[in-house]
Amino acid sequence: MADNARAKRLADLIREVVAQKLQRGIKDPRLGSQVTITDTRVTGDLREATVFYTVYGDDEERAAAAAGLESAKGVLRSAVGAAAGVKFTPTLTFVADALPDTAKTIEDLLDKARASDAKVREVSAGAQFAGDADPYRKPESDDESDTAAKTDGDAAE
Template identity: 60%
Template sequence: MGNERQARLADRIRVLIAERLEKGLRDPRLGFVTITDVRVTGDLQHASVFYTVYGSDQERADSAEALKAATGLLRSDVGRQLGVRLTPTLEFILDALPEGAAHIEDLLREARERDAAVAGLATGAVFAGDADPYLKPREDDEDDEA
């Protein structure tokens, strides 16, 4: 029951903050910000808001400063529209998911290239020993048994 309430509250906070950012904050430092996730603590007192910023490292830093400066305004907007007794505090955290996904994509691409190189080397390869390395009974042994 409590987890459902947490999830509903987190989803509602995500929507409210995203809508408010879409309308604009009148802060020129704020870049193209996307709210990716919100997690609310079990006591509903604190909300961690995860976001991504499209752009350079400088734009990410500027957007982080703009969100930090606007935290009070965003919290009051959220509190006014949520209708709960206590409005959770907001903490904005840069979501590293896109960078992590890009890193994983690079690793997968590198693995595919190495696999292709190994496959290329294996095309002309010959066995170091016999083609079939398993022991088989000799024909002499079969005659002895009969």
């Protein structure tokens, strides 16, 4: 089993080689400039590599890019093997990354929160406090405490 640093270096190399090959070496129109390699992970034994990618476009373009990556898998694996110089070239598995969908969901939630904050700000613009303007007790001054002590003394008699 390889150490984690070696697996990370190999994953970084695979990501770079696959991205360069997609950009310059493969002439498949399904894999135009719309495919972006976002991450690569390699198993501990360096036998399998998972390549995460995103495709900017609709579902039809995503399906076409997935088919294009599957058809170019052998060429990409050969390029990785030539660049890596390892005994066994890892098998490549391409997985569509959910990053854009997650980012869109987060953006939608943030927009909803901003709208809610704006509504609260509008409602509270002319509002006043329910009780006194200053609801906290203040310490009594010396004059007030003397008066309070006299009235307490009178009540005791």
